[in-house]
Amino acid sequence: MSERVRTVTTVAVMVVMASALALLISTQPVNVDRAEAIGSRIKCPVCQGESIANSPSQLAEDMMDLVAERVASGAGDQQIIDELLASYTGALLLDPPASGSTLVLWLAPLAAVGVGVGIILWWRRHPGPMPATEAPSAPRSRTRLLLGGLILAASFAGIVVVASTSLQDRPAPASGVADIGQQDLADVSNETMEAVVAANLDNPQINGMRLALAERYYEEGDYRSAFPHYLAVAESAEATDVEAASALTRLGWMAYEGNGEVETAIRLLDQALAIEPGSSVALYLKGRVQWCGAGDPESATSLFEQVLENPSLPEESRSEIEADLDRASSGAACT
C-alpha cells in the first residue's frame, strides 16, 4: 500500500470515528437536574459567594426546596429566577447577563482575545518588541514613553478613584456591623447579634440585623424578646419601607396572638399596609385578625381574595389561604 493510500485511509478512519463520537454525544438524551442547574446560578443571600445549590445554610435549603417545587409545577427557568431574586433580598444571579452593567464582563475577554491575536499578527509582520505602542511616524522611544505613561496614569487614576470612593462615600460603620451584616447570619448566635445591636444603637445599618434577630425570636415563639427589636425597627427613621412594614406586620400579629388586642393589631397592620400596600403577609394576617379576633368573616374574605391576586404567592401558602377563604366566605368560625 502506498504512503498516500495509507494517509487517505487513516484520515477517513479518523473522520468516521469523530463523526460517530459526535453523533453519539449529540443524541444523548438530555437529563438535566433543572432545580440544581437553576440553584447553581443563584447566590445564597447569607453566604460568601456560594450558590444556593452548594450552600449548606438553612435559607439556601429552603430556597432550593422552593426551586424544586416551582420546577415541578412547570414554571420556566427565567420565571423561577425572577421570582427568587424578587422575593429574597441579597439573592443575586451568579451568572451575569450579557447586558447592562455586566455586559463588560463578557465583552472584555473577547476584546482581550482580539487584542492578543491582533498583536501577534502585527508582530509577525513587523518583528519588533512592542507593536501595540509603536507609531511609525513619531520617534519611537518618545511615543512609547508617552503611551506607557498614559496607560499607567489611567490605571493609577482608576485605582485611586476606586479607593477614594470606598473611602469617602461610605464611612466605616462602627464596630463591624458591615462585617457581620455580610456574614452568614445563620451562623451568628442570638447573643452575638444582641451584642452587636446593643453596640450599634446609633448605626443606621443596624435595622437589618435587628429584624433578622427579631425574626429569629419570633419563629422560636419568644415574642417577649422579639417585641423590642420590632418596635425599634418600626420606630427607626432609618428603616427602609420594607423593613418598617414587616416590623409593623409582626407587631400587629403579636399584639393579637400574644395579647388578644384586636384593635391595636388592626391599627398596626393598617400602618404596615399604608407603607407597603399589597403586602401579602400583612393582608393575610389582617384577614385572620378580622375573622378570628373581630368575628368579621366578610372583611376577612375580601382580604384573602386580595392576597390571592398576588401571582408570585408560593403554592403551599396559596392552598392554605384558599382553604381559609372557603371557610370564611361560608361564614364558618375560624380555625
Add this chain to the structure above:
Amino acid sequence: MLALLGSAGVVAAIIGSVLLVIRGIRSARGGTADLVTPSKLILAGAVIAMAAMQIALLTDDFSLAYLANQHSTTTPFPFDVATAWAALEGSIVLWGLILAVFIWAVAARHRKAPDQLEAAALAVMGGVAVFFFGLMITVANPFEVCVDALATGCAGSSPWPFATVDVPADGPGPNPLLQNHYMMAIHPPILYIGYVGLTVPFAYAIGALALAVPGPEWLRRSHRSTLVAWSFLALGIVLGGWWAYEVLSWGGYWAWDPVENASLMPWLVATAFLHSGLVQQRRGMLQAWNFILVISAFSLTILGTFLTRSGTINSVHSFTQSAIGPALLGFLVLVLVGSFTLFSMRSHLVATSPRLESFVSREGGFLVNNLLLAVFAFIVLIGTTYPLLLEAFSGTRVGVGEPFFNRLAVPLSFLLLLTMGFGPVTPWRGAAPGLLWRRLRAPTLIALSLGIVTVLGVTRLGWVVLAVVLGTFVAGAIVGLLVEQTRIRAEKTGRPLLAEARTVIGNDKSFWAGQLSHLGVALVAVGMAFAANLPLNAQVVLAPGDSVDFAGYGLVYDAPFRRSEPNRVVQGARIDVYQGDRRITTLEPRLNLYGSNPSPIVTPAVMRRAGGDLYLTLRRTDSETIELDLDTSPMVWLIWLGGLTAAAGGFWSLAARKADRAVTQEVVTTDV
C-alpha cells in the same frame, strides 16, 4: 519578653532590608559592597520573629494580643504551630520569613560570583522586604501586647513591648475551619513559598531594566526561583482544593472563590512566563512580553493578598476597617506604576527580535499558549474584581460566580489541552511537512478510540468524552515522541530500547519534566470532567437501624455518637457501608463544635475508591433521626494525582536544571 524578642527580630530585619537596598544600589552601580551580611541580618531577624511566635504558641503566652485572639490552650498539635499563620498578622511573619530565605539564597550565590544584575535584584528584593517587615511594625503587628484582657481574648493592645500587660487566661482558638484538618497546617506555607518565590524573577526583571540589560541573562538567573514558585503554587492550589473537598462538606474542590482565584491567577501567569521565557532564551523573542508577564505575576500576588486579607471580598465597605487594605493597595499601585514606568523608559532598549518564521513551530505554539493563558488569567481577574469595582463605583451589586467562570474557562481549558498536544511535538523554527502528521496520527487514533470506548461504556456526556479524547491526545503525543526518539537512537546504537529511553530523557531532563507536568494537567482535566458531570447525590433521613441503597452500596445507620476532645465536641453518626452482604467500612460523618462557637463545622466522611468516592455529609441530627447527604465524586482522585504530578514535574525540572547547569550554559551560548 517574647513581644520584645519578636519586635527586635522585625526591627533587625528592617535594618537589614534598608541596608540591602542601599548597598545593593551601590553595588549595582559598579561599587563594591557586602550584600551577604544584610541578607543574613534579614534572615536572622525573620527567624527570630517566627521563633518568638512559635515559642509563644507552644508555651501559651497570652500576653501577645495575637495569641489572645487566635490561640487557645486546648489547640492541639500541629494546629498550635499552624496558628502562627492562621490570621493576618501571623501570616505576614511567615511571608517575611520565606522572603528572607529567598533573599539569602540569592545573596549567597552572589558571594560566589558578584555581578551588578544580581546586586540590583537584591536591592529590589530588599525594597519588597522593607514593605513586608514594615507592615509588621505598623498596621499588622503580630507582637502587640494585650493591655485589656477579656475572659477569653483581648480587647485592646499596644505595640509598645514594655506596656503594662493584661494577660487573659485563655483565647478563643483559631478559626474552627482551620483546625479541622491537618492539611491546613501545611497548605499556607506551601502556597506562600509560591507567592513569595515570584518576587525573585520580578526583582531580576526590574534589576535588568534598571541596568538597561534586557537580554536573557535575568531570565536565566531567576529561572530556578520561577520554577520553585511555580511548583509550590501548583502544589498549594491542589492541596487547597483537596482540603476544601475533605473539609467544606459540599463535595466540591473548587468554587471560583476569590481566595482560590487569588492563587490561580499568579499560577496561570507564571505558567505563561515559564513558556515564554523559554522562547526568549532559545530564540530571543518576546523580550517585552516577558517583562510584562513577570511584573503581572508579582502584582497579582500582591493583589491576591490585598483581596483576601483586607476584607474587601466580604464587602467593599470593609476596606477601611483595617489599615492593611490601603497599605497593600498602595504597594500594588507603587509596584505597577514604578515597574511600568521603568519598563517604558527602557523600551527602546528591548532589542528587535528575530522574525517568527512559522506559526507551526514550537515558538508559535508557545505564542498560542501564552495568549490562552493570559486570557484565562484575565478572565479570572475581571470576574473576581469586577463586582468589587462596580459596587465601589456605582453601588450596584452583581454576582459573578461559578457559571460565569465555567462558561469561559472550560472551553479555554480544552483549547489549552489541544495546544498541549501539538506544542511539544512541534520543532523550533518550523516543522517539516508531514512531520506533525507522522507524530500525531497515532495519538489521534488512540484518543478517538478511547473516546468511543467512553461513549459506549461510561457516558455520552460531551464534556467528559471531550476531556478523555483530549487528555489521551496529550498523553499519546508525549509518549509517541518518546518512543520515536528512543527508536531513532536505538537504531543507531543497537542498545535496548529501555536503556535508550532513559538516555533520551536524561539528555533533556527539563523538557521531559515539563511533559510530566503536561501529563498531570491532562489527568486533572479528565478527573474534573468526571467529578463534575457524573456525580450521584441523594438526601435521606435515617433512624438508627435504617438502611438505604446508594450507588451500589448498602448504607446502614448504626448509631449516633458524641465525644469530647480537648478543643472540640464531636457529634456524629456511625454509618456502616456494605457491598453485597459484606461490610466494607464504617463511616463517621460529623458535626464538630469548637469552643463557644455555636454553629458546628460540618465534616464529611469520605470513602476513597478508584471508581468514585462515597461522600457522606451529616446535615442535621436530632434525638431520633439524622439527615444525611449522599454523594459520589467519580474519579476525583485523578485531580489530586494530576495536580501532584504537575507539581512533581516542576520539582524534577528543578533538580534536572541543577545537574545540567553546565550543559545548559553551553546550549544557551551556542544557541544565541
